[in-house]
Amino acid sequence: MQKTTAMPKASPLAQPLARPLNGVRVVEFAGIGPVPFCGMLLADMGADVVRIDRPGTGGDPKADLQGRGKRSIALDLKSEQGTKTALALMAKADLLMEGFRPGVMERLGLGPKLALQDNPTLVYGRMTGWGQDGPMATQAGHDINYIAITGALGAMGPANQPPPLPLNLLGDYGGGALYLAIGLLAGLTHARTSGQGQVIDAAIVDGTISLMTPIHWLKQSGMWQNERQANLLDGAAHFYATYTCADGKHISVGAIEPQFYNVLCDKLNLSKEIQDAQYDQDKWPVFKAQLAGVFAAHPQEHWTQLFAGTDACVAPIEDMLSAAEHPQLKARNSFVKPDGILQPAPAPRFSKTPSHIGGPPPQIDGDREAILADWNV
8 A cells, every 4th residue: 555645734934944935036026916915925935035115115014914024125216226226136036026007117227128138037027907018008907997807706796786896816816916926936947947037927807817717618618607696606506605694694505516415405404305406596596595594593603513524515604813713724724923913824835845934024125235245236
């Protein structure tokens, strides 16, 4: 029998000798939204992320969770000296991230053409909402606007109400930061094998559309209607929905497969009609109303205990604070509390080079001397 090796359960706050991106130098131009989050991911994985801040900006650094593990240097990019220092750092970097509107970096004298002349292996990441070209490229926007035109926002929520806002997780961080990270790391791999850097055009609209690929597959296969709350995964089905409990808290149900649905029905003592007609869409509204009445009869904790250890695919809906106390997340150290500040732990997990939080968020310009010395600028 083949021997298996268990994944180590090291704390995300431990200090292992190596992390996946040790030795990788990153220049991050300070901004909001996807770029700082992407920089946090890279820093957690060991990259030396140098954030170029604007002089005189910033508040309490302890609140800047996305700045954890980074170092800061403040530069006036409209001055000759500031531009020269930025270019010198870019010449020593492996990766660069900027989230300005198209053309801003060029006007500052920091565009990719000049940067790649000085550093041919540089991977130059550009993060925007609309993309580097197209009729809306230079227009202002935010997450809600970007996901609005992709079809993603319009596919969510009740049929008789405006679509709800999925925070800014879908656009800024799912379609934006994560795709920027993928592009940067793919570009880094190519640069190290070919000696050639390149420009990564990461647009939130592109990433969000890419995330919608499975839903497009369902649509093309005839398994998805182009209306809201009329499909398996958008709240129409009684077995894939959320319900209010007696105490005002909520519960999630995701019993899609028949074997899981049968467990749900058995634990709730549901009628044979409901058990035998799981995919009869004409009956979904009636069944959903019946389940709403069932779950409203007891508090959330009752249902959590009833379904504990079963395959009914039922889980309590936690808030941001109670989530940190959930037994599953506590067992995995999914939240950590460095310096008494609760925050998500680094993800994903590595068996040989585990990530960890490399340090607290930096003071603006607090690492100037160390950065210039370490990068030989």
